Amino acid sequence: MTMLSRVLGLLRDIVIAATVGANALADAFFVAFKIPNFLRRLFAEGAFSQAFVPVLADYREQGSHAAVQALVNRVAGVLGGTLLLVTGLAVLGAPVVAALFAPGFLDDPHKFDAVTGMIRITFPYLLLISMTGFCGGILNSYGRFAVPAFTPVFLNLSLISAALVAAPRFAEPVYALAWGVALAGVLQLLFQLPSLYRLDLVPRPVWDTRHEGVRRILKLMGPALFGVSVSQINLLLDTVLASFLPTGSVSWLYYSDRLTELPLGVFGVAVATVILPSLSSHRAAERSEDFTLTLDWAVRMILLVAVPAAVALVVLAEPILVTLFQYGELGSFDVRMASYSLQAYSLGLIAFMLIKVLAPGFYARQDTKTPVKIGIVAMVANMVLNFLFVLPLLFWFNLGHVGLALATSASAWLNAGLLLRRLRAEAVFHFQPGWGRFVLRLLISTATMGLVAWGLVPAVPELAAMGPLHRALAIGLVCGGGGLAYLVCQAALGARLSQLRTPRSHA
Structure with a gap:
C-alpha cells in the first residue's frame, strides 16, 4: 500500500x-x-x-x-x-x-x-x-x-x-x-x-x-x-535559505527531495511504522531480547534497500529526472540543477532511513530526552554547514542549493551515528551474529548493481531526445538490469528469503 x-x-x-x-x-x-x-x-x-x-x-x-x-x-x-x-x-x-x-x-x-x-x-x-x-x-x-x-x-x-x-x-x-x-x-x-x-x-x-x-x-x-523530526526541520531550513537563492532553487530542491523520499517513504517509513507497535509491545511485556532482535532486523532491512538506492540515485540522478520531469514547463537547465541536489541528498539517504528505525528504539521505551539532545546537535551542525556551504567562505564560489542538500545529508549522518552509539551504550541494541557476511554481500552486490546501471544508461542528450514512452523504457531497462544484478549477486553470495522474516517472539 x-x-x-x-x-x-x-x-x-x-x-x-x-x-x-x-x-x-x-x-x-x-x-x-x-x-x-x-x-x-x-x-x-x-x-x-x-x-x-x-x-x-x-x-x-x-x-x-x-x-x-x-x-x-x-x-x-x-x-x-x-x-x-x-x-x-x-x-x-x-x-x-x-x-x-x-x-x-x-x-x-x-x-x-x-x-x-x-x-x-x-x-x-x-x-x-x-x-x-x-x-x-x-x-x-x-x-x-x-x-x-x-x-x-x-x-x-x-x-x-x-x-x-x-x-x-x-x-x-x-x-x-x-x-x-x-x-x-x-x-x-x-x-x-x-x-x-x-x-x-x-x-x-x-x-x-x-x-x-x-x-x-x-x-x-x-x-x-x-x-523525531530533525531531518524535516533541516529540510525546512533549506527552504528558508533557498528563498534567498535564485528563482527555481526551492523547486529544484523539491523535485530532488521527492525522489529521495521514494525509497525513504516506501521502505523507511513502512518499516518504522511496523516496528513501533511491536517494540512498544515488547517493552510493555518486558521482552528485552525480542526488542533487540526486532531492532536489529529493522536496521538490516533498511540497509538492504537504502545502500543500493543511494548508489542508484547518485549514478542515475540526471537520467531519472529527465525521464520523469523534463516535459512542459520544466526545462533541461532545471533538471540539471535538480540533479546536483538529488546527488547531494542521496549521500544522506542511508542516514535518513536509519533515523526512521533507530528513533523508535528510544520512543518505544518512552525516552524522548535522548533523541532531543542528539537532534539539537544535528540541527546546529546543519545550520553551521548551511552557511559554510552556501556562503563563499570555504570555496571561492558558493554551492547554492546543492550546499543546502549537502548540509542536510551530513547532519543526518551525525544524527543517525549518535542514535546508534547511544542505543549500543545502553545495551538496547547490539549487532546479532552474521553482520560480517551481511555487509560483505551488501557491498559486493551494490557495486555490481552500480556498474551495470552505469554501463546501461544512455547519454542524457540522447535520452532527452526520446519520447516519454521510450525514455521510460530506457530507464526501466537500466533500473531493471541493475536491480536484477543486485538480486542475483545477493543470491549467489548466500542471501535467502528466509533471512527477511521478522524475528519470532520468545513470549
Missing part, C-alpha cells in the same frame, strides 16, 4: 512539473504546501505518533476497551482543539507565516502575495491530516496497517486531478493545486473512519488535559517534537 501511494506521488510530481515547472509561482506553492506538510510530520507522523503509540500499547496491555476508548476520546479532543487554534492563527496571520518561512520572498511582492494566499488555502490541511495520522496510529496499534498506508493515495489523486482538470480553469493554475491539498485532507480523514468504527474506536473528542494518558503523551510529545 505504501508503494502504491509513493508511486502515485511520483506521478503527481511529474504532472505538477509539467503544469507549473520551476518558476516563481511554483516556488510559492511548494513553500505554501511544505509548511503544513512539515508540521503534519511533527504532529502526525513524528512526535505525536511516537508519543501516542507506546501509551496506547500500555492501555491495551493493562486496561479495558473502555479505558482505551476514553484515552482515544481525550487525545482527539486535545490534539484536535490545539491544531484548530494553530490553524486559525496561521490563516489569520498568513503574511507573518510567509515572512517567517520564506523571508527571501519579501523583495518580490508578487511572489510573497502568492505564498500568503496559498497558505490560507493549504494550512487547514494540517488539522485534517494530523487527525488522520491520529486515527492511523490507532489502526497501526491494532495491526491494521493497510488503510493508513493507502490513505496518502487520496492526496496524490486530488493533486493530479487539480492539475489536469481544475488548473486550466484558473487564471493562475498553481492555485488549483492549493485547493487540491485542502480537499485531500478531508478525503483522507473520512477514509479512516469506517475502519475505526469496526474496532469500535471512533473518536468522540473530549477536552481533558488532566487525563493521565493525555498528560503522559503531552510529556513525551514535547521533547519528541524536536527529536
Whole structure:
C-alpha cells in the first residue's frame, strides 16, 4: 500500500512539473504546501505518533476497551482543539507565516502575495491530516496497517486531478493545486473512519488535559517534537535559505527531495511504522531480547534497500529526472540543477532511513530526552554547514542549493551515528551474529548493481531526445538490469528469503 501511494506521488510530481515547472509561482506553492506538510510530520507522523503509540500499547496491555476508548476520546479532543487554534492563527496571520518561512520572498511582492494566499488555502490541511495520522496510529496499534498506508493515495489523486482538470480553469493554475491539498485532507480523514468504527474506536473528542494518558503523551510529545523530526526541520531550513537563492532553487530542491523520499517513504517509513507497535509491545511485556532482535532486523532491512538506492540515485540522478520531469514547463537547465541536489541528498539517504528505525528504539521505551539532545546537535551542525556551504567562505564560489542538500545529508549522518552509539551504550541494541557476511554481500552486490546501471544508461542528450514512452523504457531497462544484478549477486553470495522474516517472539 505504501508503494502504491509513493508511486502515485511520483506521478503527481511529474504532472505538477509539467503544469507549473520551476518558476516563481511554483516556488510559492511548494513553500505554501511544505509548511503544513512539515508540521503534519511533527504532529502526525513524528512526535505525536511516537508519543501516542507506546501509551496506547500500555492501555491495551493493562486496561479495558473502555479505558482505551476514553484515552482515544481525550487525545482527539486535545490534539484536535490545539491544531484548530494553530490553524486559525496561521490563516489569520498568513503574511507573518510567509515572512517567517520564506523571508527571501519579501523583495518580490508578487511572489510573497502568492505564498500568503496559498497558505490560507493549504494550512487547514494540517488539522485534517494530523487527525488522520491520529486515527492511523490507532489502526497501526491494532495491526491494521493497510488503510493508513493507502490513505496518502487520496492526496496524490486530488493533486493530479487539480492539475489536469481544475488548473486550466484558473487564471493562475498553481492555485488549483492549493485547493487540491485542502480537499485531500478531508478525503483522507473520512477514509479512516469506517475502519475505526469496526474496532469500535471512533473518536468522540473530549477536552481533558488532566487525563493521565493525555498528560503522559503531552510529556513525551514535547521533547519528541524536536527529536523525531530533525531531518524535516533541516529540510525546512533549506527552504528558508533557498528563498534567498535564485528563482527555481526551492523547486529544484523539491523535485530532488521527492525522489529521495521514494525509497525513504516506501521502505523507511513502512518499516518504522511496523516496528513501533511491536517494540512498544515488547517493552510493555518486558521482552528485552525480542526488542533487540526486532531492532536489529529493522536496521538490516533498511540497509538492504537504502545502500543500493543511494548508489542508484547518485549514478542515475540526471537520467531519472529527465525521464520523469523534463516535459512542459520544466526545462533541461532545471533538471540539471535538480540533479546536483538529488546527488547531494542521496549521500544522506542511508542516514535518513536509519533515523526512521533507530528513533523508535528510544520512543518505544518512552525516552524522548535522548533523541532531543542528539537532534539539537544535528540541527546546529546543519545550520553551521548551511552557511559554510552556501556562503563563499570555504570555496571561492558558493554551492547554492546543492550546499543546502549537502548540509542536510551530513547532519543526518551525525544524527543517525549518535542514535546508534547511544542505543549500543545502553545495551538496547547490539549487532546479532552474521553482520560480517551481511555487509560483505551488501557491498559486493551494490557495486555490481552500480556498474551495470552505469554501463546501461544512455547519454542524457540522447535520452532527452526520446519520447516519454521510450525514455521510460530506457530507464526501466537500466533500473531493471541493475536491480536484477543486485538480486542475483545477493543470491549467489548466500542471501535467502528466509533471512527477511521478522524475528519470532520468545513470549
